[in-house]
Amino acid sequence: MTEIERKFLVKSEAFKSDAYQKTRIIQGFLNTHPERTVRIRINGQKAFLTVKGKSSENGLSRFEWEKEIAVTEAENLLKLCEPGIIEKDRYLVSNENHIFEVDEFHGQNQGLIIAEIELKSEDDKFLKPHWLGVEVTGDIRYYNSQLSKKPYLNW
Amino acid sequence: MTEIERKFLVKSEAFKSDAYQKTRIIQGFLNTHPERTVRIRINGQKAFLTVKGKSSENGLSRFEWEKEIAVTEAENLLKLCEPGIIEKDRYLVSNENHIFEVDEFHGQNQGLIIAEIELKSEDDKFLKPHWLGVEVTGDIRYYNSQLSKKPYLNW
Numbered sequence: 001m002t003e004i005e006r007k008f009l010v011k012s013e014a015f016k017s018d019a020y021q022k023t024r025i026i027q028g029f030l031n032t033h034p035e036r037t038v039r040i041r042i043n044g045q046k047a048f049l050t051v052k053g054k055s056s057e058n059g060l061s062r063f064e065w066e067k068e069i070a071v072t073e074a075e076n077l078l079k080l081c082e083p084g085i086i087e088k089d090r091y092l093v094s095n096e097n098h099i100f101e102v103d104e105f106h107g108q109n110q111g112l113i114i115a116e117i118e119l120k121s122e123d124d125k126f127l128k129p130h131w132l133g134v135e136v137t138g139d140i141r142y143y144n145s146q147l148s149k150k151p152y153l154n155w
Numbered sequence: 156m157t158e159i160e161r162k163f164l165v166k167s168e169a170f171k172s173d174a175y176q177k178t179r180i181i182q183g184f185l186n187t188h189p190e191r192t193v194r195i196r197i198n199g200q201k202a203f204l205t206v207k208g209k210s211s212e213n214g215l216s217r218f219e220w221e222k223e224i225a226v227t228e229a230e231n232l233l234k235l236c237e238p239g240i241i242e243k244d245r246y247l248v249s250n251e252n253h254i255f256e257v258d259e260f261h262g263q264n265q266g267l268i269i270a271e272i273e274l275k276s277e278d279d280k281f282l283k284p285h286w287l288g289v290e291v292t293g294d295i296r297y298y299n300s301q302l303s304k305k306p307y308l309n310w
Contacts, residue, residue: 030185030186073220
């Protein structure tokens with residue numbers, strides 16, 4: 001129930017030609033408290049409720065618990081969420097044994113592109129593609145929960 | 156997904172002899188914001204995640220959505236909840252076509268007993284048992300989410 005992931009800004013749109021999947025994501029938060037966020041997400045034809053805990057000291061690991069729910073339930077729950085619904089396209093890009101999830105944000109976060117990679121351990125190695133920019137792991141401004149309250153266009 | 160319920164204080168323990176079921180409940184909140192609470196509850200051998208919206212003007216109806224989860228998942232999620240875990244015994248008492256849920260609180264809410272009845276419509280009639288006290292429907296001090304932050308013994 002704990003995930004280890006590293007997060008990077010993306011320098012160019014070159015990742016798009018390497019992507020093997022693209023999905024529209026709509027999500028909102030019932031709670032954006034950094035110690036316990038509760039997210040509602042519609043991901044293509046599926047929907048999920050996800051609870052995340054506080055990050056570890058180094059920002060690498062975080063408690064995460066997810067439950068699939070019906071899309072119609074998610075639509076009702078999104079109406080209840082805090083203001084600041086996030087819309088983004090998620091691209092999946094293979095990288096040897098790993099997968100990058102690259103999120104291209106729209107609306108109030110237009111212009112922001114973030115790549116995440118999930119690792120097996122905190123010292124797990126991976127290849128850095130040329131489109132990968134500066135690392136922002138642990139920087140809470142880039143948490144989606146924070147982007148919903150303080151969107152990128154207002155920075 | 157909207158429930159109509161009325162809530163009353165309880166004057167005596169006489170309801171206990173009428174109860175047909177008693178269950179221990181342990182619950183916490185990931186979020187106690189009155190517009191959108193997220194509750195984790197272990198109810199005997201079952202566990203649930205419940206999202207509730209804001210009450211209507213008259214305090215009678217409220218959006219509610221519930222999902223059963225595993226008890227072990229609930230135990231992990233309770234560790235993440237805000238301080239103020241609530242423990243109580245829930246008694247079920249038949250009342251003609253209705254059922255009273257009577258909660259006897261423990262710990263920081265010791266001494267508080269609340270009865271709730273769920274109704275089919277806002278003008279649905281029901282018999283008032285002799286142990287039923289003053290109505291507190293819509294009084295947010297008696298919401299469990301508020302009792303976890305401002306427990307009865309501190310009033």
